Amino acid sequence: MYKDIFIQRQPVIYQVLKHSIASGQLAHAYLFSGMRGSQMKEAAILLAQSLVCPNGDLFACETCDVCRRVAHHQYTDIIYIDGTDRTIKKEEILQLQRKFMQTALERYNKKVYIIEHADRATPEALNSLLKFLEEPSGEDTTAILISENSDRLLPTILSRCQILSFASSTQQSVYHRAIDMGITPYDSHICSSFIKDEYQIAALVDSENYIQVMDSFHQFLTQASNNFYFAALYMQKEGFNSKNSKGKEFIALFCDIAQVFFKDVIAQNMVGDIWWNDFIMSRRFSTVASSAMRVFAEGKDKLVRNPNLSLLMDEMIFELANIETIAKKEGYRG
Ligand SMILES: [Zn+2]
Incomplete structure (x- = not known):
């Protein structure tokens, strides 16, 4: 199950989301930012599943009918938009919103947009999406933007999202190797965020x-x-x-x-x-x-x-x- 991998590989983000789900204080919009291979799409699906799964204990069960439909993009109120090899235009977002404005089609009154490669959507498209989320009609709607190049997103977009930075596998292994060398967890944490070599970290902290x-x-x-x-x-x-x-x-x-x-x-x-x-x-x-x-x-x-x-x-x-x-x-x- 992805949840187990998620807890292990992204402990910080797991804690943040767990806390938000438990307290019912999810953001209107998230930006999952990280390097390729950090399984941000899987995490977005898990979060979407967790909002609608009838069996979940905070996070979704990942096995029930609802969870499986979300994973296979067959759940009507969860929309997955993939910008891998195209530009997402404003008109497409507006069309979806018109559809979303109608009463929820599924049993749970939760709607989710997942936009992968959000940096390839036009700023107009993202802006109209985020503006929509701030309106009362968007209240039960959550957007999850995913980007490997979040520096290409406009500040106006970034400021509307809660940004969750996914740790890359390199960063985590550098972090653990730095600790093995006797560097404090705190210095290892800080330095592995911008240095990809434990020996350089050791030299820096000294x-x-x-x-x-x-x-x-x-x-x-x-x-x-x-x-x-x-x-x-x-x-x-x-x-x-x-x-x-x-x-x-x-x-x-x-x-x-x-x-x-x-x-x-x-x-x-x-x-x-x-x-x-x-x-x-x-x-x-x-x-x-x-x-x-x-x-x-x-x-x-x-x-x-x-x-x-x-x-x-x-x-x-x-x-x-x-x-x-x-x-x-x-x-x-x-
Ligand atoms: Zn489930």
Whole structure:
């Protein structure tokens, strides 16, 4: 059964979904993001089955008639759209929505869209889908977008989805080999997210740069708990302060670590027993996690291509100030 493989290979995502199903707090839209071979489609089917299976204990039984029909795309209220070798156009989505607006055809009043290779749908198609989900008529509808290239999706799409990053098998084996070498689970977790070699991880965690960046990132989060803008200024100061013109290396690693952190916030993933966890459950961070992740992903990206560190820092400070605005707005609302 896929469920057993899922628990083993994607423990973090399993926990996130299990918690959401148990508390009845599923997102309107999920983005399953990961490398080819990370079995995201299987996970999407399992989630869809779990919403309608009459026998499931949180997750679906995978064997009953309903589950089998979902798996074979024969369940009327669960629509699977495959963008493997074509573009998904807006008209197709609108047509489906018209069909979905009618009363559910199956016994359970749940409807699911699964869109594989969502990055190959037009932005208009995805936008009209996600807009529809925000309307009351879309209440019992869940969308699961699957993408191996989620960086090609527009920010407006990403911000509407709960992003679940599937671990690749390489990452997991690097993680376990790093632990076998005596690196702490926490350092192994962070570094295996962006380094694919346990020896390089061992060298990094021993380096002055890593220790310095981790310490600065801790300070950054402490400041960001109050204000992202001041946290950004702090990050800039530390980056330029770092010894012997290592500014770029410092900021690059800072961006890598920040991305892991905000991914953990989205997945509510706790690691080890350290300060990192104190910030994971913060409501303030969870409201801005996907935007923050994007700032650091773009920052790292630009850093690789563009040598002008001070210009880049100014841009990042601007972006992080915007995040402060989002956080404040959400704070007032909630
Ligand atoms: Zn079932």
